[in-house]
Amino acid sequence: MNESNRLATASPSDIAAAAERIAGALASGVPCPPVRDLIGREDLAAAYAVQAALTERRLAAGASVVGRKIGLTSQAVQQQLGVDQPDFGVLFDDMAYADGDTIPFGQVLQPRAEAEIAFVLGADLAEGPLSRTQVREAIDHGVAALEICGSRIAGWDISFGDTVADNASSGAYVLGTERLRLDEFEPADVAMSMAIKGVEVSTGSGAACLGDPVEAVVWLARTLRDLGAPLRAGEVVLSGALGPMRPVAPGDTVTATLSGLGAVTVRFDEGAA
Secondary structure, three states, X not given: OOHHHOOOOOOHHHHHHHHHHHHHHHHHOOOEOOOHHHHOOOOHHHHHHHHHHHHHHHHHOOOOEEEEEEEOOOHHXXXXXXXXXXXXXXXXXXXXXXXXXXXXXXXXXXXXXXXXXXXXXXXXXXXXXXXXXXXXXXXXXXXXXXXXXXXXXXXXXXXXXXXXXXXXXXXXXXXXXXXXXXXXXXXXHOEEXXXXXXXXXXXXXXXXXXXXXXXXXXXXXXXXXXXXXXXXXXXXEEEEEOOOOEEOOOOOEEEEEEOOOXXXXXXXXXXXX
């Protein structure tokens, strides 16, 4: 059987080995080979089991969960990986940076930046139909955000299973300071420009994120509720990229400007000498 057709065959020992491989890369700062040889390319249950095992390690080490990120919201990226749905990862407290902060370059392995709209929830999304209307009402505000994606997998050589297992290739995130309620702006209509060292490198719009970033949150809310871990008031949701992500280098400054939501900036130090 072709590996791409492999379904739900990963054993508990394979899942544990995949988690150990990724944890080793995170601890050493040296990217590891893909884990699809252990869990397959498309075994969602196995990939999320690896992610859950790594989350438990982080929690045991003292980290706390502050939200979720949604990935693979672009149709082009879904087609590239041969999937028809987004994925999600966990946001931990030590991944958060403020507008204008400097991130140590080694903090995120193989960093790439993308611009997004982040939503902060004002109510739980645990009960009811979790309709678009209910989700919009639960969102307290939106804010411009930069996600610094990172991959523990060498060379970003990822399948769907690899990125899901690796916490949806998450690394760090930065929130802007301009907060707007959904009656003050329409996420699907937001225009985005991202620059590195003052040079525009990515453009896009809210419509690039599943047609509307709110729809991405609807998907996440229903998915997490079905998994028994619903979104809660106060959590941050990174709703997905508004345009292509770009690699960053030591010393880079990245700024994303989103119409209505203003700009958000982060810098990277020069790294180890």
